[in-house]
Amino acid sequence: MNNMLTTEIFWLVATVLMTALFWVPYILNRFAENGVFAAIWDPQGVTQAKAAWADRMMRAHKNAIENLMIFAPLVIVVQQFNLATDATAIAAMVYFYARLVHFAVFTLAIPVLRVVSFLVGFGAQMVLVAALL
Numbered sequence: 497m498n499n500m501l502t503t504e505i506f507w508l509v510a511t512v513l514m515t516a517l518f519w520v521p522y523i524l525n526r527f528a529e530n531g532v533f534a535a536i537w538d539p540q541g542v543t544q545a546k547a548a549w550a551d552r553m554m555r556a557h558k559n560a561i562e563n564l565m566i567f568a569p570l571v572i573v574v575q576q577f578n579l580a581t582d583a584t585a586i587a588a589m590v591y592f593y594a595r596l597v598h599f600a601v602f603t604l605a606i607p608v609l610r611v612v613s614f615l616v617g618f619g620a621q622m623v624l625v626a627a628l629l
Contacts, residue, residue: 502580507588508571511595515564518557518599525550549603556602560595563617567591570624579627587623594620 501509522545526535529546545551574584594617601609 502575503585504571504574504580504588507585507592508568511564511567511592514592514596515557515560518553518560522550522553522557548605552605553599553603556599559602559614560599563595563621566621567617567624570621570628574624574627577628581627583623584627587620591617591620 523535525545525547526543529535529550530543535543545554571588574580594613598610598613598617601613
């Protein structure tokens with residue numbers, strides 16, 4: 497059994513880790529805005545950020561999670577059926593960077609780059625779909 501990660505799986509793990517950490521800055525902002533106790537004592541989970549960037553970051557994180565639910569199964573199925581190619585490896589890497597850029601430009605409210613980075617990530621997903629079909 498080969499225990500080496502494929503390029504696609506490496507970028508999937510990197511994307512999962514990145515997505516898993518996206519919450520940290522906006523939660524730290526909540527701590528700063530509301531105090532730690534008030535920020536964690538929110539039984540309904542409805543506190544709103546006062547800083548617009550933190551609200552946008554939270555929405556970018558949600559979008560990253562939604563898209564990870566498309567990307568991850570595609571990578572896993574490519575891996576499972578040994579359909580990895582140079583194109584799928586590049587697509588997985590491009591997806592990671594597209595999502596990182598999307599998160600940053602969404603947070604910074606840069607409209608055109610937000611859409612472009614989203615579409616680049618979508619295109620990377622479609623490369624994986626094409627490899628499967």
